[in-house]
Amino acid sequence: MIALLTRDLRLAVRAGGGFGLGLAFFLIVVTLVPFSVGPENALLSEIAPGILWLGALLACLLSLDRIFALDWEDGSLDLLATSPVPMEALVSIKALAHWLTTGLPLIVATPVFALLLSLPQAGYVPLVLSLFLGTPALSVIGTFGAALTVGIKRGGLLLSLLVLPLYVPTLIFGAEMARRGALGLDMKTAMMMQAGISFGVIALLPFASAAVLRVNLR
Amino acid sequence: MMPDLGKYAEAVLSSYAISIALLAVLVIASVVRARRVKRDLESTEKRGRNHAD
Amino acid sequence: MASIWQYANPRKFIQTTDRVLPWIAGAALVALIVGLVWGFFFTPEDYRQGSTVKIIYLHVPSALMAINGWIMMLAASLIWIVRRHHVSALAARAAAPVGATMTVIALVTGAIWGQPMWGTWWAWDPRLTSFLILFLFYLGYMALWAAIENDDTAADLTSVLCLVGSVFAVLSRYAVNFWNQGLHQGASLSLDKEENVADVFYFPLLLCIAGFVLLFIALVFLRTQTEIRARRMRALLVRERLG
Numbered sequence: 001m002i003a004l005l006t007r008d009l010r011l012a013v014r015a016g017g018g019f020g021l022g023l024a025f026f027l028i029v030v031t032l033v034p035f036s037v038g039p040e041n042a043l044l045s046e047i048a049p050g051i052l053w054l055g056a057l058l059a060c061l062l063s064l065d066r067i068f069a070l071d072w073e074d075g076s077l078d079l080l081a082t083s084p085v086p087m088e089a090l091v092s093i094k095a096l097a098h099w100l101t102t103g104l105p106l107i108v109a110t111p112v113f114a115l116l117l118s119l120p121q122a123g124y125v126p127l128v129l130s131l132f133l134g135t136p137a138l139s140v141i142g143t144f145g146a147a148l149t150v151g152i153k154r155g156g157l158l159l160s161l162l163v164l165p166l167y168v169p170t171l172i173f174g175a176e177m178a179r180r181g182a183l184g185l186d187m188k189t190a191m192m193m194q195a196g197i198s199f200g201v202i203a204l205l206p207f208a209s210a211a212v213l214r215v216n217l218r
Numbered sequence: 219m220m221p222d223l224g225k226y227a228e229a230v231l232s233s234y235a236i237s238i239a240l241l242a243v244l245v246i247a248s249v250v251r252a253r254r255v256k257r258d259l260e261s262t263e264k265r266g267r268n269h270a271d
Numbered sequence: 272m273a274s275i276w277q278y279a280n281p282r283k284f285i286q287t288t289d290r291v292l293p294w295i296a297g298a299a300l301v302a303l304i305v306g307l308v309w310g311f312f313f314t315p316e317d318y319r320q321g322s323t324v325k326i327i328y329l330h331v332p333s334a335l336m337a338i339n340g341w342i343m344m345l346a347a348s349l350i351w352i353v354r355r356h357h358v359s360a361l362a363a364r365a366a367a368p369v370g371a372t373m374t375v376i377a378l379v380t381g382a383i384w385g386q387p388m389w390g391t392w393w394a395w396d397p398r399l400t401s402f403l404i405l406f407l408f409y410l411g412y413m414a415l416w417a418a419i420e421n422d423d424t425a426a427d428l429t430s431v432l433c434l435v436g437s438v439f440a441v442l443s444r445y446a447v448n449f450w451n452q453g454l455h456q457g458a459s460l461s462l463d464k465e466e467n468v469a470d471v472f473y474f475p476l477l478l479c480i481a482g483f484v485l486l487f488i489a490l491v492f493l494r495t496q497t498e499i500r501a502r503r504m505r506a507l508l509v510r511e512r513l514g
Contacts, residue, residue: 144435148415148428148431148432149415151419151424152418152419155418158411158414158415158418161407161410161411161414162414162415162432164407165404165407165408165411165436165443166435166436166439168404168439168442168446169439169442169443169445169446172443172449172450173446173449189449193446193449205435208431208434208435211431212428212431215424215427215428215431216424218424225321226321226322226323226387227322229323229326229383229384230311230326232383233326233329233330233384234307234311234325234326236376236379236380236383237329237333237376237379237380240372240375240376240379241372241376241486244368244369244372244490245486245490248490248494248497249493251494252493252494252496252497255497255500255501255504256496256497256500258504259500259501259503259504259507262504262508262511263507265511
């Protein structure tokens, strides 16, 4: 299993694209926002938590179809399916690899991007904390979507359509937590809800993803 | 005959018109597709039987 | 196995539904016409909402069926997963566009009603937002059905999506509630439907709800028949090509 994880990580780094592309996309979104809403710092700092969350979510979405696509095309997914590793573990590892290559870099880069949107000083810790709690859920839910659409040619748009509604609760609680943190309000409820959703999703959704992947490999 | 809808006539009438139109489209589409599929299936089945003879 | 297939035999389903379909469709038509005409022409205006209260006869039934449609799809998906009745999977597929249309009607009538009442076509009120999300779920579900060629694979994948989607739809409902309260404390735009409805509005509303329910059942029966036939035809065509 660890071998699988390191293999996925190495592939993501070496294949180019996947690793840096999400970050670059995130940067572009953050750069475009002031062009569309105006450069006033007051407005920007007010919407910064929401924009950063949305940007992270979209950057995450962008790389979802890579989770299974390459392994599906060269047939190694079939090999993995017949290996002694249970399918549930396989999809969990895939989600973990996706989070390490997409979610984690986003979290690390977010404070820099927050600077561009003049996020209030008090907002940095809550923002990073909320992303830290929320992005694993994004990866796991995304893995489910990727497993659903793995057999479909040009399934990228369909994948977005399927996954985005599933992202709603995570986005709401994550952005709410970051927003409240930036305003210095109490954010405990949002944080607990976010953590609850993330843990619930991580614990339960791999079973659905595995079931779906088994159907697709039939 | 027409009840006096007052200043909200536009809202009430348009919501009735849109809803009934949507329902009508749904019903007609369902019926048309049902007929077409039924006919196609029957002709396919007949062709299959002739083929077997 | 044999008893299961007898129980959900597609041929038997078509036979039975063919017999009851005209009655259900007729009853739906009667209930809808009587209910809507009664509601539109013969109910008084609400002292607060004026004549816009008449929109309730479309708004409430369609909203009910939008949610019940999804619940029916969930039940059908569960039956497919547990007992593998093809009719069940196809019924879920058949119900999705009907439910989606109901959601659109609920949203549109809600917007038209909201304009004079709240002074805006759209507010990010929890209930409205939840319905918009529900509509997105319907779209995704239908898109997934349409994208997969193999019938059994499609049935399996969409059922799992329906299950997972249901959980997330409920989660979103609570999340949206929380989110909006978080935005403006206490200031809620929601209509207190139960409080408003007096007896004069109640009976035509009940008829309209019955009409929508019957219409939904009739449409699902008809569309399920269509799906069964379409599936059979695909199978025949494949056999023809092979033989």
